[in-house]
Amino acid sequence: MRRREALLHIGSWMVTGAAALSAGRARAARAAPLDQPSVRATIDNLFPDLPIDTSDAVAIEGPEITDDGAHVPVRLRLGTQRDTPHRIALVASANPHPLVATLDLGERFSGPLALRIKLARSQSVILLAATGQRLYAATTFLKIVASGCNPGQDETPPTDLGTIRFRHDPPREGMADARLLIRHPMRVEQRDASDIVSRPANHITMINVDIDGNPLLGMACGQSVAADPYLAFRLRTPQAGETLEIGWRDTQGRGGDARFPLGI
Amino acid sequence: MSLDRRDALKAGAALALSSLLPACATPLRTPPTGRVVVVGAGWGGATTARYLRRWAPSVEVTVVEPARAFVSCPQSNLVLSGGRNLASLTLDYGRWAADNGIRLVRDTVRDIDPERRRVQLAGGGQLEYDRLVLSPGVDFDYAAVPGLEGEAAQARVPHAWKAGPQTAALRARLEAMPDGGVFVMTIPAAPYRCPPGPYERASLVATYLARHKPRAKLIVLDANPDIISKKGLFRAAWRELYPTLIEYRPSNAVLQVDTDRLTVRSEFEDLRADVLNVIPPQRAGDIARRAGALGEGERWARVNFIDYRAERVDGIHVIGDATLSTPAPKSGHVANQQGKVLAAALADHFAGRDPYRDPVLSNTCYSFVSNDEAFNVAAVYRVAEGGKGLRLADGSSGVSQARSSEEAALARAWATNIWSDMLG
Structure with missing residues (x-):
């Protein structure tokens, strides 16, 4: 399966499959992180048949406690340069939609990867990272004060919705710190008293980053990615003359792209 | 109230x-x-x-x-x-x-x-x-802001986040700033001292600029993804009182400063300031x-x-x-x-x-958005989990509906009373 098709497949599973998992939520919180149904389902769907390795080759880190669960910063350490995973998934085990995002990573991508997620309550968050041979798993417990899954009242989209920002620092030893941000409210769905969706979610589903047509990063986003999706990572050997292109699409069918010259 | x-x-x-x-x-x-x-x-x-x-x-x-x-x-x-x-x-x-x-x-x-x-x-x-x-x-964690290490650099870019000579220094720079100049302030990622403080500062720098340097601009670089306290009230005040003066740029942490040239490199841009106010991480x-x-x-x-x-x-x-x-x-x-x-x-x-095992704490934070208008957030906290943390007491938190001059007077009274409580 080509990379984009794979991501699309993941995206549709996130929408349909993830909701079915929510029934097991109450039970899930008490189970060991890797045994939780949401994590099992993610492994079965995305990473079947890989031996699971819980050594500290990969790690997920976050603040001791975050006031606002709508913006919880997490940092993913993704192994050594030689053994960087090609696909990762992030699971917030006690969120209504546990699968936060999956990312396919190109050769010139390097960790650590920082992003911001929403948490409905304090919970274990699990990183799954697949190399060719193994599925590395790491978990951390993140405490929050206020739930980040409030559907919110403000219906007006920001006037600069979809604005894409990107920048990289000058490379050091062939690696450059890079970051991107896309303006988007990433609104979660609203459910009525009988748990029927009364207002659908409005969030980015896909972010693609290419360098001169070669995939650097493809991210399938669920509604647990925080507003204004932000990714910070490292880029191998950005060269003058290269162009980085960022594109996105959301649940309403909107989308956009922007191009940024590299190496300056 | x-x-x-x-x-x-x-x-x-x-x-x-x-x-x-x-x-x-x-x-x-x-x-x-x-x-x-x-x-x-x-x-x-x-x-x-x-x-x-x-x-x-x-x-x-x-x-x-x-x-x-x-x-x-x-x-x-x-x-x-x-x-x-x-x-x-x-x-x-x-x-x-x-x-x-x-x-x-x-x-x-x-x-x-x-x-x-x-x-x-x-x-x-x-x-x-x-x-x-x-x-x-x-x-202050100066090491987190390359370019701000060393006393000489720190003297050129006042934080004014501990009141005293630093406050006077920042006011003096504001006075010396040319009309049409750019005031750049940076806000560290939470948690830091006084969550609404930076947004109050932006409001009050804007108060000064609107009166004395009407062609000047204030750029706020916030490491946080949004205003982290009393967001709606600050947004309304900025929109209504300083519609063209304040440019608020969230998710834009400062990465490096040059205190000689007064330039800032942030996550997404380079800026040159006439007055630079970096509130360092803490x-x-x-x-x-x-x-x-x-x-x-x-x-x-x-x-x-x-x-x-x-x-x-x-x-x-x-x-x-x-x-x-x-x-x-x-x-x-x-x-x-x-x-x-x-x-x-x-x-x-x-x-x-x-010790008494169920102590109750209150908090009031007043914020001024001009010399004569303010609002507040207030809450009550109790001890959680056998002393391992604090928690918001049920239903105890509230914010002002709108800024008002009445609250500005109450804010001044709050200060007088609490100073007298600690230092009387």
């Missing part, structure tokens, strides 16, 4: 008046039943010392504080806009120690020996304690780390919220901004409240009683 809070304010004022009674000032005539050393006479330390003397008159209280006078951080942003002068925020320690039967030592702490329960002073002296209270506030005052109250790589002291004892070291209590008190903010009001809870717990300790 609820009636409850007004009543509480009146009660606070009454309490402050009662301290003038000579009984409180009686020096110890019999050997003390305990010795407490308090490091820092700010919001937390001064309150602890004063209330401990009141509630445990037989306990000897020594306060170590290098400054001659207390300068209030709350409302110091008004110095920038001309709504207050520094003198009005400055309270000389003067007779405070004598009036309250406190021994005040003007010095700084060089070292703490928790085994021998001894404090070594920079001036060469030594103090012994049964219980040590650290209320050191915050220190951590617990260094003495808390040297006392062993922080774990490896941690930025804030870990305490039990029943009696504020440090989890990692015996005989030491830490209060105020140096602790991670989330969801309670790092505010002067919270430090004042923690000082009282701690004073009561220490009084219990020396009387051989267990």
Whole structure:
């Protein structure tokens, strides 16, 4: 399966499959992180048949406690340069939609990867990272004060919705710190008293980053990615003359792209 | 503003008046039943010392504080806009120690020996304690902002996040700024001292610019993804009072500064400023780390919220901004409240009683958005999980519906009352 098709497949599973998992939520919180149904389902769907390795080759880190669960910063350490995973998934085990995002990573991508997620309550968050041979798993417990899954009242989209920002620092030893941000409210769905969706979610589903047509990063986003999706990572050997292109699409069918010259 | 809070304010004022009674000032005539050393006479330390003397008159209280006078951080942003002068925020320690039967030592702490329960002073002296209270506030993590290391660089770019000469320096730069110039301020990622403070500062710098430099611009680079306190009220004030003056740019942490050229490199842009105000990332005052109250790589002291004892070291209590008190903010009001809870717990300790296990704290944060309009957020906190944290008391939190001049007057009264409560 080509990379984009794979991501699309993941995206549709996130929408349909993830909701079915929510029934097991109450039970899930008490189970060991890797045994939780949401994590099992993610492994079965995305990473079947890989031996699971819980050594500290990969790690997920976050603040001791975050006031606002709508913006919880997490940092993913993704192994050594030689053994960087090609696909990762992030699971917030006690969120209504546990699968936060999956990312396919190109050769010139390097960790650590920082992003911001929403948490409905304090919970274990699990990183799954697949190399060719193994599925590395790491978990951390993140405490929050206020739930980040409030559907919110403000219906007006920001006037600069979809604005894409990107920048990289000058490379050091062939690696450059890079970051991107896309303006988007990433609104979660609203459910009525009988748990029927009364207002659908409005969030980015896909972010693609290419360098001169070669995939650097493809991210399938669920509604647990925080507003204004932000990714910070490292880029191998950005060269003058290269162009980085960022594109996105959301649940309403909107989308956009922007191009940024590299190496300056 | 609820009636409850007004009543509480009146009660606070009454309490402050009662301290003038000579009984409180009686020096110890019999050997003390305990010795407490308090490091820092700010919001937390001064309150602890004063209330401990009141509630445990037989306990000897020594306060170590290098400054001659207390300068209030709350409302110091008004110095920038001309709504207050520094003198009005400055309270000389003067007779405070004598009036309250406190021994005040003007010095700084060089070292703490928790085994021998001894404090070594920079001036060469030594103090012994049964219980040590650290209320050191915050220190700046300058290493997190390349270009801002070193005193020379720091002198060129004032933070003004500790009130005093820094506040005056920032006001002077504002006055010297050309009309049509650019004022750039940067906000660190939470948690930091006074969550609404940077947004109040942006409002009050805008107040000054609108009046004196109408062609100037204010650019706010925020490391946080959005305004983190009283967002709707600040947004409305900026939109209605300073529609073209403030440019707010969230998710844009400062990465590097050049203090000679006054340039900033942030996550997404390069800027040149005529006045640059970097509020650096913060951590617990260094003495808390040297006392062993922080774990490896941690930025804030870990305490039990029943009696504020440090989890990692015996005989030491830490209060105020140096602790991670989330969801309670790092505010002067919270430090004042923690000082009282701690004073009561220490009084219990020396009387051989267990501390009260369900202490209740309140907080009020007023923010000015011009010299004569303000709003507030207020909340009540209780102890959670056997002292492991604080939690918002059910239904206790509220914010003003809108900014108003009435609240500006109440904010000034709040300051007068709480200063008198701690330093009366």
